[in-house]
Structures are given as C-alpha cells and as structure tokens.
Amino acid sequence: MRLARIITPAGPRPAVLDGDQWTVLTDLFDPVGSRTDERYPQAGTVLLAPCEPRVVLGMAHNSGPTDRALPPQAFLKSSRTVIGPGAAIVVDPAKGAVMAEAELAVVIGKEARRLGPADVEDVILGYTVGNDVTQIGQIPFDDKLTQVKNGDGFTPLGPWIETDLGPVLDGEGGHDLATRIERGSQVESSSANLAWTIRELLVYLTGYLTLGPGDVVLTGAPGTSLPIAPGHRVAVDVEGLGVLVNPVVDERARCVVVDHDPADPDAFRLVRSD
C-alpha cells in the first residue's frame, strides 16, 4: 500500500492510494480498517510529509561499508524540521555550506522498545524517502550537530509511505535499492552500501530509546549527497518509493511553496511568506 497525508478542504488527512485516487483514512496506522468514502484524484492533490513524527533519528557515519569499523551512532533531529514534497528547505548562506542527502527512511508503526532482531518487522509501518539536509559549515562548531541538522525544512520526507517494499531489513541477499540525488549533477548508489542494516539499526536504537507511531529513522546516505544553495531544486529518490523534490530558498527571502504539480516537479509556485 501507498500511504500519504494529503491536503483536503477539511485540512490534512491521511490517505491510501487506490488506483489513481487517494482514499481518505481516519488513521494512518490502520490503512485497512479506517478507510472512508472520501476520495481525491491523485493528480493535483497536494501531498504533505507522509507522517508526523515525534522523534526523527539520523545515523552518523553510516555512508559506506567501511563505517562498519565504528559502532553505530545516531543523532536526533527536531520534528519541526519535517516538511513534505515541494516545501522549501531554508538555507542561511552565512552559516556555511549545506548538503542534501538522499536516504531510505523507516516509518515506525507502533511502540518500538528494546527490540530483538526478530521483532523488527512488526514495528515498521513502511518506508519513505528522506532528505537529511546538513549544514556542514557548522560541524566544526558543534559536534552534537544541533546547529548542523535543524534548520527550517531540513528534513523533507515523502512523497508517500510504501508498506510493501520487499525484503529491505537485511544486507546480504536483502535490499539493494537504488538511491539517487539530483541537483544539476546526479549521484547514484544503493541502500546495500550502508554500513549497518535496517534490522541492526532498529535493534541498536531501540536499545537506548523508545520509538512510537510515526517516528522516522533516516538510515544514512550511501554516498548520495550533493551541495545545495538558494535557487536550487533538489530531487532525492529511492527505488520503489518515488521522487521527493524540494526547492532551496534563502533565509533572508523566506519563501513557502503553497502549490506544486506532482506531474511536473519543476512547476513550483513560490509565495513569499514575509
């Protein structure tokens, strides 16, 4: 199933894709039991970030197989940094260079605490594409990454959650999802290049903290990062999950995307918010 949060006349609603229509749900986490009769055509419906995490975790040094020499390590991102497709990544050039990072993102479906390897499948709602925007210019000043990872719009998620992505939890014989970032040039890699498997990451993370419905784990960029700056438009893409496109705007001329056409990712309408 493909799950999303869409804008309806009554406000944001969770929804599931049936053919070329979004069927509104009353509960994102019960896509079978909570269907309503309300439907919207896929074309023209504006998608928001597909979930509303309370906790967003990113993985440090998980960008290639050699990182396995280090223990896994995670950082928290503010849930207020989450934006959906088409919304603006807001960059302050005075704070130094900024990278966009294409990542496979795990969306948690239920309380996840002290998981064993066999418990992992059960707590995952599905997968989406994450862009872990990183102000690398601030890394020398803040090893905790708070100044690095939490600018406005620094966690684009979407365009939707895929619940049936196949066997992605494990390495060998498991996932090999093409992961791409495009911004002028393109970098392509695979989720199979991550140092730690998703099963390992969730066992590690839930050994120290409790996750819950809607929480998101950004699994790390397997080399899929590119510098971004105001005026750019960055597309990130994980095989089987669709393309997540966001414009980059300048802090000093803060803009908000109010509309875009999913059929034409270049067709943004930018409206100045202040």
Next chain:
Amino acid sequence: MRLARIITPAGPRPAVLDGDQWTVLTDLFDPVGSRTDERYPQAGTVLLAPCEPRVVLGMAHNSGPTDRALPPQAFLKSSRTVIGPGAAIVVDPAKGAVMAEAELAVVIGKEARRLGPADVEDVILGYTVGNDVTQIGQIPFDDKLTQVKNGDGFTPLGPWIETDLGPVLDGEGGHDLATRIERGSQVESSSANLAWTIRELLVYLTGYLTLGPGDVVLTGAPGTSLPIAPGHRVAVDVEGLGVLVNPVVDERARCVVVDHDPADPDAFRLVRSD
C-alpha cells in the same frame, strides 16, 4: 498564573489554578480566554507533564560560570522521554551510572525563530522544573548524547508552569532562583550560577532552529546533580516553581506510577506494567 495538565474523567486537560481549584482550559496557550466551567480540587488531582513539547533542548556545559569560556552548545532530547510528576524514571543498571539534574526549564508559548534579545519575553509561556536525567555511563561511547539522554522517563517536567516568575531572563540583577536536588543528600545552588542567561540561550538556539508552542529548553544544572538508581526517589525544585518528585525504577522490572498524592510526595502507588 499556574498552568498544568491534569487527568480528568474525560482525559488529560490543560488547566489553570484558581485558589485551590484547577479550572479546565481548552487551550494551554490561552489561559485567560479559554477557561471553562469545569473545575477540580487541587488536592487529589493528578498532574501530568505540564506541556507536550515537540522539541526538547538541553544545554551542554552550562553548569557554572566558567563554562562561559566555551560557546553555548545544545542537544536535543526525544519528546517521548517527557514524563510528569510521580511517573517513573526507568534505569538500566547495565548501561552504567545515571545522574538526575535539577534545572530551570523554559516553556515556549509561540513560534520562536531568529529571536533578537528584545524578542525573548514575548515567546515564553512560563517556567517549570526539569530533571535532565543523564546516563553518564554512556558518554564515553556517544558524544552525540543520544545513548545518554533518551531513556524512558529521562525528562521529568512539572509540577506546573508558572507564568509570572519575575525577572529571570538576565544574569546580573536578574534571576537568582534557588535550585535544589534531593535524593538522600541535597545539593543547592542558584540559577544565577549558570554560564549563559536565558535571554542569551534563546537568542542562540533560535538562531539555528525554530521552536514552537509547548517546546521546552532545559537551561542546565548549576551543580545540582546527584546519582540515582532503582529504588530511589528524586526530588528537584526551583524556587517559585514547586517540587517535582519521581521514583526511579529498574528497566528489568518496569513499573509505572498510576497514582500519587501531591500532598505527600512519598505516597506513590506503583503498578507493574508488564
């Protein structure tokens, strides 16, 4: 005004204290305009954490005046670590030593972004007591503090929010709030011993990330920390804000406090949850 979140027969509700009664509000952030006719006696009413933050920030190395030699630095805590008065701090002794830390906590009332010094008053809803529980045994393994700061119940907040605490934003001539922690022995200090003032902290933090209603900044423990272990009961207290008391329970025998008597902080009723 004294604001809290209380348990009512219809579920948790924000409330404001009138004399010895809690008056239910429809909106914690509009304590004047959103009063209802529903009232509960102060005695016997169970208090929850007084707000529901999306973002919880703690301050690193802000425990004494000499820390001013370093730039301010912050870390994020998972909002799922927030608990209220009487709820359990869950400790896994296998992960090493744990400290409780008594801190003045700032509760944000509205969007706070790129504040200048003169903007700070306007975004603060009020103050509460925070206990920034810290698994120091994990610090050597995780400089990002994710393994250190995010155990279940690691952010007790309460017992309520005081909106009129006096001039606490600035240092010199400003706040000098006695801050205490008690667990067997007692440590007392003052918020005036913090390296950075609250005004400085909020200007710093909102320069890098956006805060919003209900978010919490733990301002740092001015020496007010003590080791805790299962079986302990830890009380933290900031002058003018009341005492926040939480039991410490063992991970392996996880317990949840379902009731306690605010008039007698020792009278906890512990119920095993699993």
